[in-house]
Every structure is written in structure tokens, then in C-alpha cells.
Amino acid sequence: MAQTVGGGRNKLWSSARLAVADISDGAVVLVGGFGDVGVPFRLLDALAAHTARGLTVVSNNCGTGERGLAALFKAGLVSKACASFPSQSGNHHFKAAFDRGEVELELIPQGTLAERIRCAGAGLGGFYTRTGFGTELADGHQTREINGVRYILELPLRGDVALISADVADEAGNLRFRRSARNFNPVMAMAAGLTIVQVNRIIPVGALDPDDVHLPGVFVDRLVELTSP
Amino acid sequence: MSPKAGWALDEIAARIARDLEPGSCVNLGIGMPIRVGAHLDPAAGVILTSENGLIGIGPPPEPNRHDPDVIDAGKGPVTLLPGASVLDHADAFALIRGGRLDVGVLGAFQVSQRGDLASWRRPTEPLGSVGGAMDIAVGARKRYAVMMHCDKSGEPKIVQYCTYPLTAPRCVNRIYTDMAVIDVTEQGLVVREIHPGLSLADLRAVTGASLLPLAAN
Numbered sequence: 001m002a003q004t005v006g007g008g009r010n011k012l013w014s015s016a017r018l019a020v021a022d023i024s025d026g027a028v029v030l031v032g033g034f035g036d037v038g039v040p041f042r043l044l045d046a047l048a049a050h051t052a053r054g055l056t057v058v059s060n061n062c063g064t065g066e067r068g069l070a071a072l073f074k075a076g077l078v079s080k081a082c083a084s085f086p087s088q089s090g091n092h093h094f095k096a097a098f099d100r101g102e103v104e105l106e107l108i109p110q111g112t113l114a115e116r117i118r119c120a121g122a123g124l125g126g127f128y129t130r131t132g133f134g135t136e137l138a139d140g141h142q143t144r145e146i147n148g149v150r151y152i153l154e155l156p157l158r159g160d161v162a163l164i165s166a167d168v169a170d171e172a173g174n175l176r177f178r179r180s181a182r183n184f185n186p187v188m189a190m191a192a193g194l195t196i197v198q199v200n201r202i203i204p205v206g207a208l209d210p211d212d213v214h215l216p217g218v219f220v221d222r223l224v225e226l227t228s229p
Numbered sequence: 230m231s232p233k234a235g236w237a238l239d240e241i242a243a244r245i246a247r248d249l250e251p252g253s254c255v256n257l258g259i260g261m262p263i264r265v266g267a268h269l270d271p272a273a274g275v276i277l278t279s280e281n282g283l284i285g286i287g288p289p290p291e292p293n294r295h296d297p298d299v300i301d302a303g304k305g306p307v308t309l310l311p312g313a314s315v316l317d318h319a320d321a322f323a324l325i326r327g328g329r330l331d332v333g334v335l336g337a338f339q340v341s342q343r344g345d346l347a348s349w350r351r352p353t354e355p356l357g358s359v360g361g362a363m364d365i366a367v368g369a370r371k372r373y374a375v376m377m378h379c380d381k382s383g384e385p386k387i388v389q390y391c392t393y394p395l396t397a398p399r400c401v402n403r404i405y406t407d408m409a410v411i412d413v414t415e416q417g418l419v420v421r422e423i424h425p426g427l428s429l430a431d432l433r434a435v436t437g438a439s440l441l442p443l444a445a446n
Contacts, residue, residue, distance in 0.1 A: 034281040034318070035304035037297065060318075087358040088304070098356060107357060110280060111322030111364030118319040130367040131326065134398040137359065179298035179315060180281045186317045 004205045005172045011223045012171065012202065016046035019196050019222045023052045023161055026079075030117065030159035030188040031059040031069060035088070038181030040165040040198045042226060044068040047163070048075050056080040058117070058157060060110060060184060064090030073097045082157065084110035107137065112154050114187055120156035121190030121219075127154055162192035166215075169199040170208045173217025186215045196222040234426025235407035241375060243268040244422075245334060245405055248373075249275045253331035254324075256280065256365055259303045261375045262334035266307075278330065280361035282321040285313030302361065325361065326368035333369030335362055337376040337401075339391045342438035344401040344413040346374055347393035357394070366397035378406035378435055385437035387411070387418065408432055417441050 013019040020043055023029065029047070033039030048071035055078050062083050063069025072078050073093040081103055086094060097103045108116070109131050119127055128151035132138045142153040164185045167178040175197065177185055189195045202225045236244070238261060246268035249255055254276045257263045266286065269275050277286035279301045286301060287310040295306035316324065324330060339347040346366055350357025366372055376386050387404060403421075404411040409432055410422040419441045423432055433440055 035300060037281075037300050037304075085358040085360040087356050095356070105356070107359055109359050109363040110318075110361040111325060111368075114318040114322050129326070131364045133367070135363065135395045137363070177315075177317075179296065179309070180279070180283050180300055181298045182315055182317050183281050184318045187319045 006217060008205075011173045011217070011220060013222050013224050013228070015228050016042045016198065016224045017049065019043065019224050020046045020050055020163075023047060023050065025052050026054045026056075027052060027160040028056045028058065028158070030162040030192050031057055032162070032164045032183065032185035032188050034060050034180065034183040036064060036068075038165050038177070038183045038185055039068050040163045041068045042198045042224065043163040043196055045071060048072050048077065051075065051077060053077050054079045056082065058082040058113075058159060058188075060084050060113065061088055062086040062091050062094035064088065066093075070094065073103065076102060078103055080104045080106065082106045082108055082113070084108055084113050109137065113157070114184060116154055116157035117184070117191045118187045119154075120158035121187060124156060126156060128152065129154055157191070159188065159192035160194065162188045162195045164189045164195060164197040166197050166199045168201050168203060168208070169197060169220070169223050170203050170217070171205040173197070173220030173223060174208050174213040175199070175215040175217070175220065176208065176212065177214050182214065189215055189219045194222075195220050196224070198224045198226060200226050234424050235378070236424060237407075238264060239268070241405055241407060244410065245373065245375060246270070249273070249332060251275065254278060254329055255332045255334065256325065256330055256369060257302070258333070258335045258362060258365065259360065260336040262336055263301065263303050263305070265334055278321075278324065279307075280321055280325065280365070282316040282318060283307070283309065283313065284316065284324075285310045287313075322361070322364055322368075325364050328368075328370065330365070330369045332371045332373060333365035334373045334375060335365060335396070337374040337386065337404075338393045339386050339388050340374050340376070340401050340404050340413075341391045342387070342389055342413075342418050344399045345391045346372070346396040346401050347391040348396045350394050352393055359396070362396050366400040371402050372400045373403045373405060374401045375405040378408040383435075385435055388437040408435070411440070419443055
């Protein structure tokens, strides 16, 4: 048999339910997506049914309607949310949990959220940014002037688990994303101890040209195809 | 008594569209700013970008023809022009903070006379949403704020000092409202243009900071 990257280590999981079953209470879960685009709905629905409690979710938004993140808030499974834009319309389950005092919110500027996650994935200890300087979101942050510009220190944000949505994967876990569904997914996939990906379509290893891979499979632990239960 | 004359939202958007340099790279914020896109002259080649990684946004899609994976910062459906490209979120904000974004058009609750911007939380609400506004406010080479001149209760939104939490201090270069176009300068707020139905005195009556007339030179 011809040699392939990863030697055919099996990353394919037969169901979303099994793929998320070992997420434990109190886990920090990075969740890809922006609005409803690029959100790993299947994995989130499985997580809501699995009922790990006291989760910290890191996501740009806090879910809309009844599915996905909204289902986690509805089920009372989240104790903290790290987000840049939690107050979008249709977020009634997050809003209710926030108003009841069940959920702590860490509001993070969107670019800082993305860069803190990137920083964790890149093995860095933090970064200085102008974003937020002179605002209440800089409270408690170290500041520093570099070449006459004032910055605040931001620290990496790492996940125990990343729940990711991608368009195409090969069996080695190499991923391609589609249009604005890419958003936070690649940086989050690089910044967690366990990266679980729901994917529209899985193709044989070698079917993706190396130059066309958006995220190499070394960052991917588990794949669930959307046709799976 | 507040004057009634004012531009409609699409007239404000068209005014902003005219001020965008051909070929410039522009980010339109959620709310009023996003309207600007529909008023751009395609021949001007303004490059519309979105914080969620799209570069080269085109006109809105035809009804029932939208691609669910192609949305802008306001989560509404958009299209991509030939030559468009996609970045992940970290790189999309590298573009914003790194000096490649020529203009950021931002919605606002308040703007102060020295250009402080407040746009992400009303003091009466515990829950705010900052999105990409703080990054765009420090990262774009020029920052335009767009808002109604007064709030719903008639209070001025251009003020000496912001009473709402800041998005960024000293960042706004120009303010577009339904009543005027005002530049933030070292000397203070300079009225560049005023709705034809209003006098400078009318405008001053609904503005919470000093306004300077455009120097006649």
C-alpha cells in the first residue's frame, strides 16, 4: 500500500454524538462561525444533547434561534462566553441566561479575539495592540508605549476543544473552507487540544492538491461528515 | 425647537459614497454604513472589504439567488466581484490594523468635539456588542462616523465629551449626519456642508459642541 500523510490514521468518526462524547464539564470550547455562517451546528447540537456542564464557549456571536450555541445556552450548559458581538437579534436564549446571571460575559473586540486565538495556536505568550486603548475594555490590561504608539497587552486564548465547520476534507484531515464560512475556523482549529471538524464532504487522501489546502490535517483530530447521523 | 430639515438615510449614504476615493479599500460597519455600498459607482473601483474576511464585495444579490456562505459584517447576503478573495478572521483584522484599510465607515451613538467615538454600548444597557468597531477605529487610515444628528429624544449626538463608553479616543476624522458633514480638526469641529434647509444657527442649536464655519479661502 502506498504511503500517505499520517499513515492512514483514522480521523473519521461515524457520528457527531460520538465525536463530542468525551468533552468534559468545564471545558473551554472554541466554536467557529460568524453569525450563522461557518457554524458547526451538527457538533453543537450533539454537544447540547451530551450535557457537559459549566462550559466556557469562545465564539464571535452567542447563537440565534434554537440551534447551535443557542441550544447550549437554553440547556444551561454554559457558564462563560467570550464573544465580540453577543447582542444580535434572535439571541434570546443567550440573553435570558445572561439576564438570569447564569453566564459571565467577557466582551472582546473582534480582531483581538481572533488574534488571541491565533496567538495561542502559534505558541506565543501574548501581543500588544492599539485596539481598546483608552476604553473600558482595557481596564486591568498592561499598557506599553512602543515607538510613540500606545498599546495594551492581550494574552493568548486557548481551547480545550475546537468545534469547526469546513466544506471539504480529505481523509488525512486537510481542510478547505468556502467563502465567508472560513472566518474563525482555521485559527480556532490551530488553538485547541482537540479539534473536531464537521465537514460537508470527505474525499480520498491525495485528492486535494497540497497548494489548495487551507488548513493542514496536522491540526485536525476528528472528522464528522454531515451525512453522518 | 429642533429643525425638521434633513437628508434621508440613502442620501447620507450617497454623500459618503461620493467621498470615497477611486480604488480605495473600504470597510462599511453594521447599520447605516452598510447602505453606502449600494451607492458606489462601479467604475470607481472602490474595494469593499468585510471584517469576516471578504475582499471585493459587489452589489446585493438578486432575490432568492444569494449564496448562504457569502455574508457581510451585518450578516446580510452579499455578492463577490470577479477578482474577489477571502481571508480568515485573523488575517482580515491584520488587513484592518496593518494599514491597508483606507477608510472605515462606522456607526455611532456619540462623537465628541475631539473625535472620540462611542458606538458599542448605551450606558443604560448592561450588554454591549463591540464587534470589529474598536479595531477599525484604530486601524483604518481614515475614520468616518455616520449617525443621525440627534437621538430619538432630540438630544445632540455631537458632544463636548462622550457620556457613552468609548470605542476609541480621538479617532473620528469626519462626521456625516442627516443635517451636516463635519470635519474633526485640530482647531475643532468644522462644518463642511449643511443641509440646504438649515442655517448654521439651526445646526448649532442641535449640536452639543462648538461648530466652526468652513473658512472662506
